[in-house]
Amino acid sequence: MFKTIEESQITLTQLMLPSHSNFSGKIHGGFILGLMDQIAFACASKHSRNYCVTASVNKVDFLNPIEVGELVTLKASVNYTGRTSMVIGVRVESENIQTGEKKHCNSSYFTMVAKDEKGNNVAVPGIILKTKDSVRRFSRSIERQEQARHRSTKFKSSDFQIDDYLDIIKTQNAKLEI
Numbered sequence: 001m002f003k004t005i006e007e008s009q010i011t012l013t014q015l016m017l018p019s020h021s022n023f024s025g026k027i028h029g030g031f032i033l034g035l036m037d038q039i040a041f042a043c044a045s046k047h048s049r050n051y052c053v054t055a056s057v058n059k060v061d062f063l064n065p066i067e068v069g070e071l072v073t074l075k076a077s078v079n080y081t082g083r084t085s086m087v088i089g090v091r092v093e094s095e096n097i098q099t100g101e102k103k104h105c106n107s108s109y110f111t112m113v114a115k116d117e118k119g120n121n122v123a124v125p126g127i128i129l130k131t132k133d134s135v136r137r138f139s140r141s142i143e144r145q146e147q148a149r150h151r152s153t154k155f156k157s158s159d160f161q162i163d164d165y166l167d168i169i170k171t172q173n174a175k176l177e178i
Contacts, residue, residue: 001125005077005134008047012039013073016066016094027066032092035074036060036108040088043076044112047086048124051115055085058109058144066105070094079134080141084121085113087141109144 014035022028037054044052066072073093080087092105116122129135153159162178169176 002128003047003078003125004128004130008043008078010039010043010046010076011073012042013071016068016070016072018068021068025068027068027070027072029062032062032066032072032105033057033060035072036090036092037110039074039076040090040110040112043078043088044086044110044114047078047081047127048114048122050122050124052086052112053115055111055113056148058111058148060106060108062106064094064103064105066094066103067096070096072105077137078127079109079137081124081126083123085111086124087111087144089137109141 012035016027020027020031037057040054041052071094073095075091075093077089078086079089088110089107090110091107093102094105095102114122114124127134127138129138166176
């Protein structure tokens with residue numbers, strides 16, 4: 001079974017309140033991450049028609065601060081489908097209500113796994129790729145998976161070669177006492 005990307009897309013808009021702010025008066029990054037996880041869950045669950053759990057989150061860079069009183073809009077789409085997992089792309093934008101100015105605050109990729117009532121992984125529908133952008137996003141997800149596999153084995157403690165990194169570390173803000 002296959003579904004279109006549009007069938008599972010979710011958009012959420014929320015007013016940022018003082019209770020969402022950190023000590024500097026900006027919206028707390030952890031609050032935004034919580035909203036991102038919720039919308040990724042909603043999108044993945046809508047696509048799979050199953051309860052989904054977050055397996056990983058790939059790269060969250062906070063590009064612009066979000067102010068109290070701004071509207072935050074989160075958009076989620078299925079970018080990739082595996083056998084039991086999905087990569088959900090989440091985009092966060094803020095909007096100043098008075099000026100109408102919009103800012104891209106961050107984008108991230110959530111790998112979600114579909115589960116049955118007993119907590120076992122369950123197969124998910126594939127996605128129908130209709131545009132060049134959807135093929136690009138799907139392909140990018142495959143590439144990120146390959147990079148993650150390589151990264152996780154390269155720094156495995158039993159395989160790590162310290163001599164390969166000593167010269168690099170000497171150029172950093174660290175003191176070697178080995």
